[in-house]
Amino acid sequence: xxxxxxxxxTKPAPTSNFRDIEPARSSQTVxxxxxQRSQAPPEILRIVFQQxxxxxxxxERSIINAPELTRSEEYEVKRTIVAVCKLxxxxxxxxxxxxxxxxxxxxxxxxxxxxxxxxxxxxxxIKKFAISCVVPFGDDLTVFEQCVKCILAHxxxxxxxxxxxxxxxxxxxxxxxxxQLRPLRVSDDILNITHLDWGYWLLLSDLISLxxxxxxxxxxxxxxxxxxxxxxxxVENALSNSLVxxxxxxxxxxxxxxxxxxxxxxxxxxxxxLAAQWSMPRLERFTYGNTHSLGFANIVGFCQTHGGSxxxxxxxxxxxxxxxxxxxxxxxDECPLLEHLVxxxxxxxxxxxxxxxxxxxWMDVWLDLPSVIKSVxxxxxxxxxxxxxxxxxxxFDNRLWRSSATELPALLPPExxxxxxxxxxxxxGLNIKLLGHLVFQMDQTTNTIFEADxxxxxxxxxxxxxxxxxxxxTSEGWGSSSECDTSSFDDMDSVLDLQEELQEWQADPQxxxxxxxxxxxxxxxx
Numbered sequence: 001x002x003x004x005x006x007x008x009x010t011k012p013a014p015t016s017n018f019r020d021i022e023p024a025r026s027s028q029t030v031x032x033x034x035x036q037r038s039q040a041p042p043e044i045l046r047i048v049f050q051q052x053x054x055x056x057x058x059x060e061r062s063i064i065n066a067p068e069l070t071r072s073e074e075y076e077v078k079r080t081i082v083a084v085c086k087l088x089x090x091x092x093x094x095x096x097x098x099x100x101x102x103x104x105x106x107x108x109x110x111x112x113x114x115x116x117x118x119x120x121x122x123x124x125x126i127k128k129f130a131i132s133c134v135v136p137f138g139d140d141l142t143v144f145e146q147c148v149k150c151i152l153a154h155x156x157x158x159x160x161x162x163x164x165x166x167x168x169x170x171x172x173x174x175x176x177x178x179x180q181l182r183p184l185r186v187s188d189d190i191l192n193i194t195h196l197d198w199g200y201w202l203l204l205s206d207l208i209s210l211x212x213x214x215x216x217x218x219x220x221x222x223x224x225x226x227x228x229x230x231x232x233x234x235v236e237n238a239l240s241n242s243l244v245x246x247x248x249x250x251x252x253x254x255x256x257x258x259x260x261x262x263x264x265x266x267x268x269x270x271x272x273x274l275a276a277q278w279s280m281p282r283l284e285r286f287t288y289g290n291t292h293s294l295g296f297a298n299i300v301g302f303c304q305t306h307g308g309s310x311x312x313x314x315x316x317x318x319x320x321x322x323x324x325x326x327x328x329x330x331x332x333d334e335c336p337l338l339e340h341l342v343x344x345x346x347x348x349x350x351x352x353x354x355x356x357x358x359x360x361x362w363m364d365v366w367l368d369l370p371s372v373i374k375s376v377x378x379x380x381x382x383x384x385x386x387x388x389x390x391x392x393x394x395x396f397d398n399r400l401w402r403s404s405a406t407e408l409p410a411l412l413p414p415e416x417x418x419x420x421x422x423x424x425x426x427x428x429g430l431n432i433k434l435l436g437h438l439v440f441q442m443d444q445t446t447n448t449i450f451e452a453d454x455x456x457x458x459x460x461x462x463x464x465x466x467x468x469x470x471x472x473x474t475s476e477g478w479g480s481s482s483e484c485d486t487s488s489f490d491d492m493d494s495v496l497d498l499q500e501e502l503q504e505w506q507a508d509p510q511x512x513x514x515x516x517x518x519x520x521x522x523x524x525x526x
Contacts, residue, residue, distance in 0.1 A: 017359075045091045049081060053095065099128035099160075105135050108147050117155040122156035130162035130197075141182055148186050158192065164199035187213060198222040204238045211243055219250040225272055244279045251280065272301030280306055285410070287314040300330050307334035312410065314342040332357050342366070342409045344398070349379050356386025362414040365389060369397040369440050372442035380437035391415075397440035400432065408432075412439060 040048070053074070055451055075096075082092030102108055107129070115123045129151070144165075153160065167180040183203050191214050196208045200223045200250060207222055253271065283306050288299055299315065313335060315328070332338055337359055344366040345351075352365070367376065380393045392414050412434065424433040433440055 005496070007167055019506075039087055042087070045088060046094070049091060049095055053077070066454075093122065094125055097122050097125035099130070100126050101130045101132065103147050105133045105144070108144075108151070112147055112151055112154075115151060124157050126155045126158055128160040128162075128195075129155060129158055130164070132162070132164040133166070135165045135167055135182075137184070141184055145185055149188065152175035152187050152191065153189065156192075160195040160197075160428065161186075161193045162199075163202070164197070166199075166201055186210065190215065192216055195219040196221070200225070204235060208238045208241050208243065211245065211285050216247055217245060218247050219252075220245075220248060221252040223254045226275075239273050239277060242277050242279070246279075247282060248280045249282055250285040250287075251283060252287040252289065268430075272298040272305070275302045275305050281309070283309055285312040286310055287316070287407075289316040300327065300334065303331050303334035305333075307336075309337065310335045311337055312340045313338055314409065329355060332360070340364075340409075340414065344401075349376070353382070353384050354386070355384065356407075359389060360387050361389055361391045363387070363393045364396055364409040364414065364439075365393065366396045366398045366401055369395060369399075369438070377437060392437065394437050394439055397438075399441045400439070408439070 009337075078092060078096040081088055082096055084092070100111065102111065114120060122473070135141065137144060148163075153162070163184075163186060165182075165184070167182050181201055181203055184206055187210065193214055193372070194216050196210075196214060196217055196219070198221065204222070204224075208325070211217065211220075255271070286302075286306070288302075303310070303313075313332070328343065332341065338357060339359060340362040341357075341360055342364040343352075349365070349367075349372075352363070369376065376395050380395055382393075384390055394409070394414055396409065413434075424431065431441065
């Protein structure tokens with residue numbers, strides 16, 4: 001299912017690097033004992049580790065904006081696996097580099113130095129690559145672009161690319177809030193990626209330019225903002241281009257209307273006009289998200305164009321107001337093959353009983369579960385006359401929902417729902433309980449902890465952990481803090497340290513750019 005089952009109470013040892021770990025003993029006695037011991041082959045180790053750790057596909061959209069501690073602990077566990085012994089090294093490196101997440105812009109240069117080093121060939125291990133960091137270089141993104149392009153060129157097996165740079169230190173409370181978008185070209189070559197997640201701060205026209213370079217694309221996620229209006233040059237350019245996405249099966253777009261301005265009704269039909277310009281003959285899954293209650297969308301118009309092939313449809317929060325009229329029924333009328341419908345509701349559940357569809361098998365409803373817990377279990381088992389083939393209705397606790405993470409209904413397949421005692425997914429504080437027709441967040445969490453052994457028995461270990469190649473540069477210098485790991489922050493003091501750094505970088509973007517460029521002097525000049 002993707003999540004690792006957590007039943008223990010051990011915790012990863014807090015360490016930012018492995019240079020304080022005692023090197024392996026090299027006595028003849030220890031070596032003889034270790035070589036005589038039966039060892040599991042790499043194929044078995046790989047299966048064990050993959051089943052023990054959560055699938056990054058499962059976790060990524062659920063915790064991409066969660067506290068850094070979650071990803072940090074997962075990262076340290078993988079580094080620990082690499083450091084155990086030589087036998088585990090290759091398998092551990094596969095786990096460590098399978099998904100690379102960049103949370104600080106200076107980690108990009110560290111990653112690129114690792115990938116171009118003549119003694120390594122780690123680029124082929126990277127399957128998923130995510131950039132989610134502040135880029136404090138002002139308007140000049142030339143070096144940043146070059147760095148990203150070089151990294152992508154060294155990752156021939158990359159299938160999933162998430163790019164969420166921010167050009168404003170959004171974690172700092174600054175007024176007035178200024179929207180800062182930047183043009184960005186991430187590649188000039190054909191990419192073999194199958195999954196693309198395009199960030200909020202990037203231009204829609206740049207996405208349109210990139211899509212023809214992704215012929216194998218199966219999943220696309222992007223934003224439509226309140227200022228993506230039809231009269232804007234960037235949007236007009238995007239709407240004037242016809243695109244054929246022959247392999248696209250999943251589309252997720254988010255209506256993002258920020259607090260800096262009320263949405264303009266001229267953007268109401270951007271989504272349906274955009275859909276009319278795109279040919280997506282194999283589209284099966286569509287998720288509409290909304291981060292602002294005043295957003296507008298013509299989902300009926302979208303489904304009139306592409307609903308004929310849809311089997312999964314997820315309609316997010318602003319539908320809690322629209323469900324009072326016939327809009328949802330009009331939408332599903334355009335989706336004759338629909339099997340799985342997900343809705344967000346804040347009103348009377350009885351409204352659902354008025355829906356009718358010939359094919360619908362699964363329905364999920366996001367609710368404020370604690371307030372309706374006494375009645376919702378019985379309602380979820382109600383037979384709905386207009387949905388003759390409905391097999392199961394689940395109710396999701398909306399405490400699990402995030403504006404950038406709406407994938408749980410798909411990641412927890414409804415046919416696998418537990419009817420009796422239930423079961424739970426727990427991994428580093430992410431705690432989900434499935435019980436009957438309910439999917440809810442546990443109030444008391446059980447974290448996975450790895451307790452350090454006080455003994456000094458290193459028998460069987462013959463690996464020097466100092467040689468672990470890592471893109472997570474922990475050295476002192478620009479973009480790093482002596483009190484926090486470069487890939488995470490564990491407490492509020494570290495968060496404040498990072499905020500101070502962001503303020504300093506933002507105050508002098510030219511200096512930040514000069515330092516970043518000096519780290520990339522090995523790149524060819526363009």
